[in-house]
Amino acid sequence: MASEPISLRGVILSSREFKDKDRIISFLSSTAGVIDICVKCSGKQSSKFQAATIPFVVCDVVISMTGTFYYLKEFSVVYSNSSILNDLEAMTVASHIGKLLSTSYIDNTNSKDFYELCVYSYYALSESHNSLLIYSAFNWRFLYLLGYCIVYDTCSNCGNELGSAYLSYSSGEAYCEPCFSKIRSYEDRFLMTWAGIKALDHFIEAGVNKLFSINVDEDTLHKLVLFTTRYLNAMIDGEFNSLLDLMKDLNL
Numbered sequence: 001m002a003s004e005p006i007s008l009r010g011v012i013l014s015s016r017e018f019k020d021k022d023r024i025i026s027f028l029s030s031t032a033g034v035i036d037i038c039v040k041c042s043g044k045q046s047s048k049f050q051a052a053t054i055p056f057v058v059c060d061v062v063i064s065m066t067g068t069f070y071y072l073k074e075f076s077v078v079y080s081n082s083s084i085l086n087d088l089e090a091m092t093v094a095s096h097i098g099k100l101l102s103t104s105y106i107d108n109t110n111s112k113d114f115y116e117l118c119v120y121s122y123y124a125l126s127e128s129h130n131s132l133l134i135y136s137a138f139n140w141r142f143l144y145l146l147g148y149c150i151v152y153d154t155c156s157n158c159g160n161e162l163g164s165a166y167l168s169y170s171s172g173e174a175y176c177e178p179c180f181s182k183i184r185s186y187e188d189r190f191l192m193t194w195a196g197i198k199a200l201d202h203f204i205e206a207g208v209n210k211l212f213s214i215n216v217d218e219d220t221l222h223k224l225v226l227f228t229t230r231y232l233n234a235m236i237d238g239e240f241n242s243l244l245d246l247m248k249d250l251n252l
């Protein structure tokens, strides 16, 4: 017996094969968190549901539960974000975002903020060419929503205002140079520029619609990509090096 149908607006994070012909999509909505939905790809509904197996699409769905699975009953595209699929770097960042969100514990109590962050990030990736900035901003805001990072206005030890600063992977705090050399080990540090410190604070404090409205120089941008990736790897189970690997392969 199928349950009562449920209507949701959400975004497709990823899609994988299931049994012979069907697919499972990982679906994030603002009210239900991340759920898996089975999409029947055989039979007469198959053509109607083809777009429902493409990642990064914002869509309205109707689903119902049979046994332990949600099944897709109705589907319509709200915004396809299709230009992400034409750009290797944007696609890598979008997949990274999908992987992080689908493997984190997001349920109906905390999903609204993650959903908005995801939708704005995918839209920005489809419209702009600043994938590295979107990547860094997403990572930092995501970690902030999980409670792993803080605003860096002053040195965590002496309280003096920060210029460039040493960021700690283990504590998530920022230290001025004299303090860092006194209290932290050499390995546990990342020297971030002042512009990078300001950018990280912006990624926490800005409205989600203004998250990517910031200019940073190229050197700082690369530092932001590197630091936020390493910090993710330190804080979250798993390895999240897909963008770094791509940049290495392309010699960026």
Ligand SMILES: [Zn+2]
Residues within 6 Å of the ligand: 155, 156, 157, 158, 159, 160, 175, 176, 177, 178, 179, 180
């Ligand atoms: Zn200090």
